[in-house]
Structure formats: structure tokens, C-alpha cells
Amino acid sequence: MTTYYSVLEVTPTTDEWVADYIGPANKLVAQYGGKYVAxxxxxxxLEGQGEDPALRIIIEWPSRQAAVDFMRDPxxxxxxxxxxxxxxxxxxxxxxxxxxxx
Structure with a gap:
């Protein structure tokens, strides 16, 4: 199976969601076989122009389906x-x- 990577750029506009997000996201990423790389x-x-996001996140997934299932988990x-x-x-x-x- 091919490994997949989620690459996210996230700049919070409010931090009201952050505290409630971290725990469930950590649990569900692991449940679907994902691993935070960064x-x-x-x-x-190092190259190019534009606004930089506040956070960069990389998650390694064991398959495309694992990433999709994570995103769709109720x-x-x-x-x-x-x-x-x-x-x-x-x-x-x-x-x-x-x-x-x-």
C-alpha cells in the first residue's frame, strides 16, 4: 500500500476551537493509523512569496482511504x-x- 501525507497550512482567526480540537484529533488520527510527522x-x-500560515502540519497515513475515513468520521x-x-x-x-x- 502506498503511504499518503496530509499537508496542512492553518492560520487560526480565533483560538476558541483549539482546546477542544487537539484531543479528539490526536485520538482519531491514531485510530486511523495516522502519525503526526510535524x-x-x-x-x-526558502522560495517564493506570499503569506505564511501560522502552523504547518504533516500527517503520514497508511493509505488514502485512512485519510479520507478520518476526515469523514462522525x-x-x-x-x-x-x-x-x-x-x-x-x-x-x-x-x-x-x-x-x-
Missing amino acids: RTNSHER EYVPHLKARTEGSVSHHYLIEGKDDLAS
Whole structure:
């Protein structure tokens, strides 16, 4: 099975959701076989321009389906809603492969 990575950029617009989000998200990520690779505000731009998000988050998933199932879990949905309403968020799901390898 191919590994997948969630790459998130999150800039909270309010912190009201954060305390209630962390515990359930941690539990459900683990339940679906995910592992936080990075969850930090320590990042620097090496190339390009634009606004930097407050947080960069990388989660490793054992499969695409695990990531999708996590996002759709009824226990996670209200937390996802709170995060997206209380932040500017971008979430990319990236397949762990090199399409340009020869």
C-alpha cells in the first residue's frame, strides 16, 4: 500500500476551537493509523512569496482511504467544522511517490 501525507497550512482567526480540537484529533488520527510527522509554527520560506500560515502540519497515513475515513468520521466532523470556521486552512493529500523518478 502506498503511504499518503496530509499537508496542512492553518492560520487560526480565533483560538476558541483549539482546546477542544487537539484531543479528539490526536485520538482519531491514531485510530486511523495516522502519525503526526510535524505540527509546528517553526518553519521558514526558502522560495517564493506570499503569506505564511501560522502552523504547518504533516500527517503520514497508511493509505488514502485512512485519510479520507478520518476526515469523514462522525466524531471528527464537528471539530473539522470548528477548525475551518475558526481558521484559514488548506489541506492537501499527497501520495508518497515520485512521478519524476527515472
